[in-house]
Every structure is written in structure tokens, then in C-alpha cells.
Amino acid sequence: MPDYDALIVGGGPVGAALALALRGSGLALGVLEARRADAARADPRPIALSHGSRLILERLVVWQELAPVTPIARIHVSQRGGFGRVELDATEAGLPALGYVLDYGRLAAVLARALETGFCDYMTGATVTGIAAEQDTVRVRFDRGRGGERATARLAAIADGGALAASTHMRVRDYRQAAVTARVVSSLPHHNTAYERFTSQGPLALLPDGGTLALVWTTAPEQAQELCAMPDADFLDRLGRAFGGRLGRFTGVDARAWFPLKLKVASRIAESRAIVFGNAAQTLHPVAGQGFNLGLRDAWELAGLIGGCSREQIGEAALLESYAARRWLDRRGGVWFTDTLVRLFSNDLAPLRWARGLGLALLGAVPPAKHFVVRRMCFGTRG
Numbered sequence: 001m002p003d004y005d006a007l008i009v010g011g012g013p014v015g016a017a018l019a020l021a022l023r024g025s026g027l028a029l030g031v032l033e034a035r036r037a038d039a040a041r042a043d044p045r046p047i048a049l050s051h052g053s054r055l056i057l058e059r060l061v062v063w064q065e066l067a068p069v070t071p072i073a074r075i076h077v078s079q080r081g082g083f084g085r086v087e088l089d090a091t092e093a094g095l096p097a098l099g100y101v102l103d104y105g106r107l108a109a110v111l112a113r114a115l116e117t118g119f120c121d122y123m124t125g126a127t128v129t130g131i132a133a134e135q136d137t138v139r140v141r142f143d144r145g146r147g148g149e150r151a152t153a154r155l156a157a158i159a160d161g162g163a164l165a166a167s168t169h170m171r172v173r174d175y176r177q178a179a180v181t182a183r184v185v186s187s188l189p190h191h192n193t194a195y196e197r198f199t200s201q202g203p204l205a206l207l208p209d210g211g212t213l214a215l216v217w218t219t220a221p222e223q224a225q226e227l228c229a230m231p232d233a234d235f236l237d238r239l240g241r242a243f244g245g246r247l248g249r250f251t252g253v254d255a256r257a258w259f260p261l262k263l264k265v266a267s268r269i270a271e272s273r274a275i276v277f278g279n280a281a282q283t284l285h286p287v288a289g290q291g292f293n294l295g296l297r298d299a300w301e302l303a304g305l306i307g308g309c310s311r312e313q314i315g316e317a318a319l320l321e322s323y324a325a326r327r328w329l330d331r332r333g334g335v336w337f338t339d340t341l342v343r344l345f346s347n348d349l350a351p352l353r354w355a356r357g358l359g360l361a362l363l364g365a366v367p368p369a370k371h372f373v374v375r376r377m378c379f380g381t382r383g
């Protein structure tokens with residue numbers, strides 16, 4: 001008998017979501033997380049949860065714990081130095097909100113706390129060093145600082161964010177961009193509007209976050225480092241020039257951080273009693289805030305398949321193939337959507353700028369097209 005029915009590698013938000021979705025299934029579950037408990041709490045990146053993610057998090061009984069989250073009532077999309085803009089509205093779409101903003105640190109901490117309630121073996125400070133399939137089980141090696149340890153499982157569910165990527169087949173596109181994150185204060189209120197402004201360097205997003213705005217400013221990596229190091233007043237001035245005057249003046253900023261941006265897509269996500277999901281399967285550009293939302297749908301669908309088969313079938317080829325087939329369209333749609341946005345908008349070619357403006361104006365003028373984009377952002381390709 002293997003030690004576990006499913007052993008989850010990586011207890012970040014997506015790995016934790018899979019464990020929580022299997023809570024109450026009666027299966028033997030383990031979660032191996034390299035970080036020490038609570039170490040993710042300091043991660044400042046803002047996460048915009050889609051309405052579809054809210055519905056899943058409610059089913060996982062953690063939504064209430066995430067409060068306070070800031071609802072996004074509308075999204076305003078524009079391009080710097082070009083005409084055309086579009087506004088997407090939650091009321092028009094018949095949704096209570098287009099999304100909800102909180103930071104990764106709180107999301108990760110709340111989900112991790114839910115893992116501590118005893119329904120699974122949650123091991124922190126446990127770094128997985130190797131995964132090898134055997135005939136009826138998969139053997140996982142890990143290190144908790146007390147010599148190498150091993151565990152066996154019917155299935156290794158890998159949500160390590162891509163850290164063990166050498167073992168999978170990855171397509172990588174280096175965007176040569178980095179995202180600068182910070183909380184900023186503006187002289188005018190945000191009225192729960194999220195702004196996505198495309199500049200020639202990359203998209204700049206300002207998300208409503210309580211009384212402040214969460215900034216995700218994509219730019220060249222050298223410039224990102226410079227933006228993080230410069231005095232607050234210079235940073236706010238640069239931000240004002242890049243974003244424009246829609247929110248008045250920017251008057252305050254807290255600590256800044258930056259993240260290098262690459263597209264990474266695993267070509268094989270299910271083989272040899274192992275399934276990769278979440279960022280381990282696809283790491284996306286943060287434009288349009290799709291990464292976690294897509295990873296959460298991965299976890300939800302995988303839990304549905306595991307919960308719907310017999311214990312002996314967990315990790316068998318039929319389950320692996322079924323998972324890969326069911327996730328194909330949504331994953332492909334998410335990768336295509338974000339990658340196309342980045343490549344189409346991150347340049348300053350005049351004809352493209354004009355075509356983009358026309359595209360935005362048309363999107364704004366054609367309600368079914370707007371409706372399609374909103375559904376896509378909230379519920380994925382099956383939306």
C-alpha cells in the first residue's frame with residue numbers, strides 16, 4: 001500500500017486548493033511545501049480573483065476567511081499615446097463584481113491555515129528533490145533538513161510553480177519584461193475601478209485595494225530595478241507620467257518589489273503517475289490577472305476527477321489522460337489570451353497602435369464582444 005493516495009508537491013495557493021477540494025473525500029493526502037509555515041505571507045504581489053474563482057473558493061469554505069477583499073466594479077482599458085478605450089462593467093455583465101483584489105501573501109496564508117486542520121499531512125520546510133514512477137506507485141524524495149526522506153503515493157500532483165521544471169517539457173518565452181508591484185495612493189478615489197493601461201514598455205495595471213491602489217507596472221527589467229531603487233517622489237512622478245491624470249496625482253507609495261516575466265508552458269502535463277498543474281503547468285504574464293484563476297480551475301477539475309474514481313484508479317493512465325484532455329482548451333485559451341495581449345500591445349509601431357485603438361473602440365461598441373471578454377476573464381474558456 002502506498003503512503004498516500006495523492007501527494008501534492010508544493011503547498012502554494014494552487015496546491016493548497018487541490019488539497020482543500022479533496023477534504024472530506026476520505027483519501028490519504030499529503031502536501032509537501034518547501035517554505036516554512038507563513039513564509040509566503042510577505043509576498044506583496046496583488047492577485048485579482050475572478051468571479052469564477054470566488055465561486056470555487058466559496059465551495060472550498062475559505063472565501064469568508066479572505067476578507068477584506070476589494071471588489072472590482074469596472075475595468076477601464078486604454079493605451080498610452082493612442083485612441084480607443086473600453087470599459088467593462090460588472091452590472092452590465094450581470095455579476096456582483098468583475099473580480100476581487102487581495103495580495104498573494106494573505107491568499108497563501110489563509111489557504112495554508114486551512115491545511116493545518118488535520119485532514120491531510122501538511123509538511124512545511126519540506127523540499128522535494130526527486131520524483132520517480134514505479135509500477136503501481138510514485139516515489140517522492142524530499143528533504144526536511146534531517147537527511148533525505150521518501151514517501152510513496154498513487155499520484156504525485158505537482159504544483160511547485162515550475163521549480164522542478166527540468167523534469168517536464170517546457171516551452172519558454174522570455175518577455176524581457178519585469179513587473180514592479182507596490183501600493184500607491186492617488187488624490188482622486190478609485191470608485192472600485194481597475195485600470196489597465198497599455199504602454200510601449202508593457203501593460204500598467206492599477207487595481208482598487210481598500211483605500212489604495214495595487215500597482216502592477218510592466219517594464220524592461222533594467223528599468224524595473226531603477227524604479228524600485230529611486231526615491232518615492234521620483235517614482236510617483238514617473239508613474240503619473242506613464243499613467244496619466246485619470247486618478248489625479250499619485251501622493252504615496254509603499255515598498256516596491258519586482259518580478260521577472262516569462263511565459264512557461266509544459267507540453268506534457270500528465271504522465272508516469274504525475275500531473276503538473278497551476279504555474280507548474282503554465283506560468284503566464286500577469287496582464288489580465290489570469291495565472292492563479294487558471295491554476296485554481298486546474299485544481300478544481302483535478303479534484304473532481306480524483307474524487308470521481310476509485311482509489312485504485314488514482315494515478316492510472318486513464319485518469320491522467322482524462323485530466324490532460326479536459327484542461328487542454330482552458331489552458332490553451334489562457335496562454336493564447338495573455339500572450340497575444342502582451343505581444344500586440346507591448347510595442348510602439350504606429351499602424352499597430354492605430355489597429356489596437358480601433359480594436360478597443362469596436363470592443364466597447366459591440367456588447368456581445370464585451371460580454372465574451374468578461375465571461376472569458378471570469379470563467380475561462382468554458383465560460
Ligand SMILES: Cc1cc2nc3c(=O)[nH]c(=O)nc-3n(C[C@H](O)[C@H](O)[C@H](O)COP(=O)(O)OP(=O)(O)OC[C@H]3O[C@@H](n4cnc5c(N)ncnc54)[C@H](O)[C@@H]3O)c2cc1C
Pocket residue numbers: 009010011012013014015032033034035040045046047048049104126127128129159160161162163164179181216259277278279280286288289290291292293294295
Ligand atoms: C506580479 C504578479 C501579479 C500577478 N497577478 C495575478 C492576478 O491578478 N491574478 C491571478 O490569477 N494571477 C496573478 N499572478 C499569477 C499568480 O501569482 C500565480 O499564477 C500563482 O501564484 C500560481 O500559484 P501556484 O500555487 O501554482 O504556484 P506558486 O505560487 O509559485 O507556489 C508554488 C509553491 O510550491 C513550493 N515549492 C516550490 N518548489 C518546491 C519543491 N521542490 N518542494 C516543495 N515545494 C516546492 C513553493 O514554495 C510555493 O509555495 C500574478 C503573478 C505576478 C508575478
